[in-house]
Amino acid sequence: MNQQDNVEPSPSQTPEAAVEPSGAVSMPTSVKIDKTFPLPAIGFCLAAGPSSSPLVYVGTSDFSVYAVDPTAEKVEARVLSENRHSSYVTGLVRHGDTLVSAGYDCAIIWWNAQTGEVLRRIENAHDKWIRRLAVSPDGTRIASVADDMRTKLWDFSSGECLAVWGDYALKTPHHFPSMLYAVTFSPDGTWLATGDRTGKVLVRESATGRIVATIESPGMYTWDPKARRHSIGGVRSLAFSSDSALLAVGGIGHVDNIDHLDGVSRIEIFRWQSGERQCLIEDNKYKGLVEAMRFAPGNQWLAAAGGNNDGFISVFSTVDGKMLAQEKAPMHVHDFEMHSPSAQAETEFSLIAVGYQQGVVVGIRNS
Amino acid sequence: MQSPQRPVASRASGSGESIPIEPGPGITGQDMTSQGIASQGITRRSILRNAAAGASAVVASDMTFLNQLRSAEVADELKKQEKRVILLWLAGGASQLETWDPKPGVKTGGPFRAIPTNVPGVRISELLPELATRMQHTAVIRSLNTKIADHGQGADLMECGRLNDPGLKYPDLGAVVARELGRLESRVPDYVSLYTATEGRRKGTSGFLGARYAPMFLSESMTPPNIVRQDSITEIAHQDRAALQNALSRRFANARRSQAVDSHTSAYQRVNGLMASAELFDIEKEPADVRARYGGTQFGEQCLIARRLVEAGVPFVKVARAWWDSHGQNFETHQELCADLDHSMSVLLDDLAERGLLQNTLVITLGEFGRTPQINASLGRDHFASAWSCSLSGHGVRGGSVWGKTDDLGQTVVEGEVGAADLFATILQALGIDHSHEYMLGARPVPLADFGAKPIREVLA
Structure with missing residues (x-):
């Protein structure tokens, strides 16, 4: 890690953990798939509806955004509008009644989540395929990352482009097009992290664009110089802890045969402000890409999901990287949302994941 | 027995009778018929007879014999088109x-x-x-x-x-x-x-x-192995050796003209040519x-x-x-x-x-x-x-x-x-090579593209 500045944690964020009455931290002990539901195509991205609604929204490989109620007895995917993207939908965020989606067609679309009406459409938001969107916690800004290797900041309400940052190399060290896969805001919106194909993570001040830390995670990138002469991997997911002190970087470890996603799923957790890597997690049981991660509110554990031809949902201790519980998913998972369905002690979480032609509802429990 | 690995003739087809073969671009119709071959004193029957005559003659003639079967003008013209x-x-x-x-x-x-x-x-x-x-x-x-x-x-x-x-x-x-x-x-x-x-x-x-x-x-390098002059031999010595070999060969060949001698001389020239071609692989040039x-x-x-x-x-x-x-x-x-x-x-x-x-x-x-x-x-x-x-x-x-x-x-x-054969035939036709030409392996005719191959005329100029 190359730290450009000494950065203090955001004052509004203090470390917290779910603490049992005895004082012991409550940690999950099981991950269980409670329900599966079909999707009409590959689900690449997911945005939860308002807390009052059971709906989730899913961006898919048939260029559409669907509204899905996973709690329904018979789960159906309702297309939000026939006015679709023209390629895979790979980024989706929501604030209030507005959804914003992005895709490989380089377009960003604002939708009324209730009616499906298209509120705004920016056709050439990027010059190449948009990989992900993130929304600031206050819902005022959207960040997009794309294979033009630019990060763009947009005003959520007006659609105005507020900033363009192009701090990544367009090509890999081996002269091939690079890709900018992952983006996330810190929980208070102060920081914005992005990650590319070569394992380079930048953390910047979201208000100014000033880069405050560069993390190199080369283990996420496999270049095969001899047998196949191309590469695989990249930083596919990023997550800040609730206090912003930790940054998890997800992807895949070394792959011998890059025809397949046959490498260990890999997570590195950094104390990014000091440059210390807190732990490295490499799971050889459930292989493939780590496509999405979320810290538990107390920051003591982290949920991660992804896969190769199969999928996984795993829970790891963020202290030492120990696997706490995991479950094989029936599909490669591309994205998930996690919440605590009840206010009681944060000992039970519900996770909704989408991926290859289906979705799952998963319970994460400590009993 | 004749080795099945050896071609002994070309451009014969079918029954040994005069069978017209569709002309390819740049090749005359006369050249492309077995009648044309016959006009050079070679018939399908003679080819088969040659093939049956035994391995020794066949092996000795090798590709040179193939060239005799084909119109020299046609073959040369094709090759000259580079x-x-x-x-x-x-x-x-x-x-x-x-x-x-x-x-x-x-x-x-x-x-x-x-x-x-x-x-x-x-x-x-x-x-x-x-x-x-x-x-x-x-x-x-x-x-x-x-x-x-x-x-x-x-x-x-x-x-x-x-x-x-x-x-x-x-x-x-x-x-x-x-x-x-x-x-x-x-x-x-x-x-x-x-x-x-x-x-x-x-x-x-x-x-x-x-x-x-x-x-x-x-495979291992973009430069051919083993064609570079050894450091122990100077460039001048290398050229002198080649000149001496050339002079001796020419004197020998003048006295004893034969295919074998020509082949021997050609092989030496070829090796020298390959050595000289090493720099073709050097993109620093x-x-x-x-x-x-x-x-x-x-x-x-x-x-x-x-x-x-x-x-x-x-x-x-x-x-x-x-x-x-x-x-x-x-x-x-x-x-x-x-x-x-x-x-x-x-x-x-x-x-x-x-x-x-x-x-x-x-x-x-x-x-x-x-x-x-x-x-x-x-x-x-x-x-x-x-x-x-x-x-x-x-x-x-x-x-x-x-x-x-x-x-x-x-x-x-x-x-x-x-199919694959059709594609092969198309590529050959694009190059002006008649895909239906046949090599003879013993008595077995083997067309350049597989039997039944049809070139895609619509993609050809």
Whole structure:
């Protein structure tokens, strides 16, 4: 890690953990798939509806955004509008009644989540395929990352482009097009992290664009110089802890045969402000890409999901990287949302994941 | 017994009677008939008689005997036209949906768009934007159905245009072209094959044509091994030795004229030529702006070597670009590899055209198969040989043409199905080589392209 500045944690964020009455931290002990539901195509991205609604929204490989109620007895995917993207939908965020989606067609679309009406459409938001969107916690800004290797900041309400940052190399060290896969805001919106194909993570001040830390995670990138002469991997997911002190970087470890996603799923957790890597997690049981991660509110554990031809949902201790519980998913998972369905002690979480032609509802429990 | 590995005659067919053979471009009808052969004192019956006469005569005559059977004028004229082939071998199997036959908007189509090209009505994948502006050079075949979706056998089939028979190994395209277009007096190799990656590496085979037409194979380095003069011998000494050998040979040959002596002398000249050709592989000899134009990838550098080789007279150069076998992350893989193909091939076509070489050079993209329309859970595509694509650019093809059609999902060929033999025949015809010419292996006629092969006339110029 190359730290450009000494950065203090955001004052509004203090470390917290779910603490049992005895004082012991409550940690999950099981991950269980409670329900599966079909999707009409590959689900690449997911945005939860308002807390009052059971709906989730899913961006898919048939260029559409669907509204899905996973709690329904018979789960159906309702297309939000026939006015679709023209390629895979790979980024989706929501604030209030507005959804914003992005895709490989380089377009960003604002939708009324209730009616499906298209509120705004920016056709050439990027010059190449948009990989992900993130929304600031206050819902005022959207960040997009794309294979033009630019990060763009947009005003959520007006659609105005507020900033363009192009701090990544367009090509890999081996002269091939690079890709900018992952983006996330810190929980208070102060920081914005992005990650590319070569394992380079930048953390910047979201208000100014000033880069405050560069993390190199080369283990996420496999270049095969001899047998196949191309590469695989990249930083596919990023997550800040609730206090912003930790940054998890997800992807895949070394792959011998890059025809397949046959490498260990890999997570590195950094104390990014000091440059210390807190732990490295490499799971050889459930292989493939780590496509999405979320810290538990107390920051003591982290949920991660992804896969190769199969999928996984795993829970790891963020202290030492120990696997706490995991479950094989029936599909490669591309994205998930996690919440605590009840206010009681944060000992039970519900996770909704989408991926290859289906979705799952998963319970994460400590009993 | 005569070895089945040895060809003993060519261009005979069927029953030994005078059978007209359709003339190829640049070849007269008289030349192309067995009557024409007969007019040179050689009949099919005599060929068979020769074949039956025994191995010794056959082995001694070897390819020289083949040349006697063919009209010397025809063969010479073909060779003088200095036609060349560069085969860009997309090893592992590139996706037709991400290259020449995009299907945007359907469930098998993947995320990429089809983009217009400079030929009205022809669209290709957006991953090939540079080639899209050069489609006036290129014919696309979208209807290959070659059935074999296994790497090894698929490569056997697509390299040779047919599968080996028991006891009979066929020559690959490079060896056939080297045989048909290479010149005996040439001081450069007839067939150079570059395959640097290790996965799926194949040397190429000259099959029954023998070692004379085997490729100069470069795998570990882009410079041929063992052709550089040893440091212990000075350049002056090397030249003196060659001059002495040449003088002695000439004196000996003047007194004892024979094919064997000519062959011996030719072999020495050839070795000296190959040694002198070492610098053809040295791209440092190119101006910096030319090297920069080809880009920094190894494939780009090898395309530049291919251009240098064909410019120097090498009839067939194969550049293998491995490895397209994208069972996982097909789209990411094609974003990388198509960028490499798109840029390197575009620069190659431009460079050939600017030097006046494209009018005599056929550039082919081909692999062992394509990839499944179905997208698997790893966002990969698997092996697929039922409906896939290749391209032919430059000499002998009707640029901008598209042959064949697959269904809406890309799962089957619905128009203009093409097999490996048909493609082989098409390539040979583009070069002015009659695909129906036959080599004789003993009493067995073996056509250059497999029996029944039909060239796609619609893509030929």
